[in-house]
Amino acid sequence: MSLRQAVDTAIQQSPEIALSRLEAEKARQAIRLARDPFFPRLVTGSGLAYSNGFPMSIEGSAPSVIQAQAIAYIFNRPQSYQVAVARENARGAVLASSGKRGEVAWRVAALYLDAERAARIGELARKEVESQQKVFETVQARVREGRALPLAEKQAALNVARARQAAGELEDEQAAAETALAVGIGLGPEHRVRPNGQERPAPELPSGEGQAQREAVESSKELRQLESQMVAKGLEVRGAKSARLPRADLLAQYSMLAKFNNYDEFFRKFQRNNGQVGVSFQIPLSAGPGVSAQTATDQAEIARLRIQLADTRNRITTDVQQSFRELRKAETAEEVARLDLDVAREQLSVDLARIEEGRLGLGEVEAARVVENQKWIAFYDARYAVEKARWGVLRLTGGLIGAIDSLPEK
Numbered sequence: 001m002s003l004r005q006a007v008d009t010a011i012q013q014s015p016e017i018a019l020s021r022l023e024a025e026k027a028r029q030a031i032r033l034a035r036d037p038f039f040p041r042l043v044t045g046s047g048l049a050y051s052n053g054f055p056m057s058i059e060g061s062a063p064s065v066i067q068a069q070a071i072a073y074i075f076n077r078p079q080s081y082q083v084a085v086a087r088e089n090a091r092g093a094v095l096a097s098s099g100k101r102g103e104v105a106w107r108v109a110a111l112y113l114d115a116e117r118a119a120r121i122g123e124l125a126r127k128e129v130e131s132q133q134k135v136f137e138t139v140q141a142r143v144r145e146g147r148a149l150p151l152a153e154k155q156a157a158l159n160v161a162r163a164r165q166a167a168g169e170l171e172d173e174q175a176a177a178e179t180a181l182a183v184g185i186g187l188g189p190e191h192r193v194r195p196n197g198q199e200r201p202a203p204e205l206p207s208g209e210g211q212a213q214r215e216a217v218e219s220s221k222e223l224r225q226l227e228s229q230m231v232a233k234g235l236e237v238r239g240a241k242s243a244r245l246p247r248a249d250l251l252a253q254y255s256m257l258a259k260f261n262n263y264d265e266f267f268r269k270f271q272r273n274n275g276q277v278g279v280s281f282q283i284p285l286s287a288g289p290g291v292s293a294q295t296a297t298d299q300a301e302i303a304r305l306r307i308q309l310a311d312t313r314n315r316i317t318t319d320v321q322q323s324f325r326e327l328r329k330a331e332t333a334e335e336v337a338r339l340d341l342d343v344a345r346e347q348l349s350v351d352l353a354r355i356e357e358g359r360l361g362l363g364e365v366e367a368a369r370v371v372e373n374q375k376w377i378a379f380y381d382a383r384y385a386v387e388k389a390r391w392g393v394l395r396l397t398g399g400l401i402g403a404i405d406s407l408p409e410k
Contacts, residue, residue, distance in 0.1 A: 048064070
């Protein structure tokens with residue numbers, strides 16, 4: 001897979017993202033639940049009964065063949081604020097789901113780079129084994145000819161064994177990295193995903209550290225979630241205070257009455273179909289201590305969220321500063337590794353020219369190849385560290401997914 005394919009697959013198949021989407025859907029449905037009392041609720045049934053004497057009530061209603069009731073809130077400020085709180089919670093759930101996409105994308109990108117590095121360095125380690133084996137064969141021939149001590153042969157054999165050990169460890173590291181990448185994109189642990197080795201352009205970073213800090217603060221889903229929670233708590237405070245306000249409810253009722261309930265005997269006039277529509281008003285005279293207690297609790301929670309918001313903003317700024325320090329350190333290390341590699345390659349070119357002139361043996365050339373191979377390993381290590389640091393900066397500034405989407409698909 002390419003890096004873009006791996007991240008896209010992870011976003012589509014990640015259980016974490018699926019769970020966050022379900023939480024967002026639950027939050028959206030909570031809005032409907034909070035609004036439900038404002039829609040008339042119709043109930044129909046029967047209070048059918050036989051009356052002997054005066055028609056008494058059944059569950060608060062007169063005996064009737066058919067009865068229907070409707071009730072709905074017309075003006076209820078506490079419930080209106082609950083609707084507003086539900087809307088804000090839904091917005092926070094959407095932010096959480098979006099933030100989860102960024103987390104999954106970063107984790108898979110890091111796993112991809114680890115697997116790509118392990119594959120590249122593992123290939124170099126296998127070449128080093130071949131070079132060490134050639135050095136050992138050359139030294140062994142010299143020992144048989146009496147031109148080298150047996151100790152040199154043992155040292156060469158030790159170098160071959162060390163190279164094979166390192167290659168085996170890197171092969172295991174590659175297998176573990178590719179398995180971790182497979183699990184990261186939603187496959188089982190029996191699978192392995194191998195990077196396709198495609199060359200990628202370096203991800204573009206913000207123009208400067210200050211710009212990166214501003215983008216990180218503006219795009220942070222964590223900060224937006226905390227702000228959403230503060231807004232929701234503020235609405236809860238207003239909702240608790242609104243318990244002192246009057247409320248009005250819509251009431252409607254219909255009943256079909258029957259003469260066998262003796263209505264015509266105890267009332268001056270009998271009417272079979274009866275209905276009423278009206279509004280019920282309630283004016284609280286004393287809200288009780290619960291309102292002030294709930295208000296104080298919500299305000300304390302708002303104060304806690306405000307402190308957490310400031311702390312999170314400072315942490316994000318600090319993380320961006322640290323990410324730029326790590327990037328500069330990685331770029332310096334890459335430059336040193338590149339220059340070191342250039343020296344090793346130039347030395348190998350000189351040794352190859354000397355062997356053609358007959359002034360140098362094959363063993364010395366293979367030893368130079370081993371040194372060059374080790375410099376390649378150091379260079380690739382440094383290069384992957386730089387790329388990972390650049391992606392890390394984009395993770396903080398919120399540009400990671402956009403940068404990955406701009407990469408070629410294959």
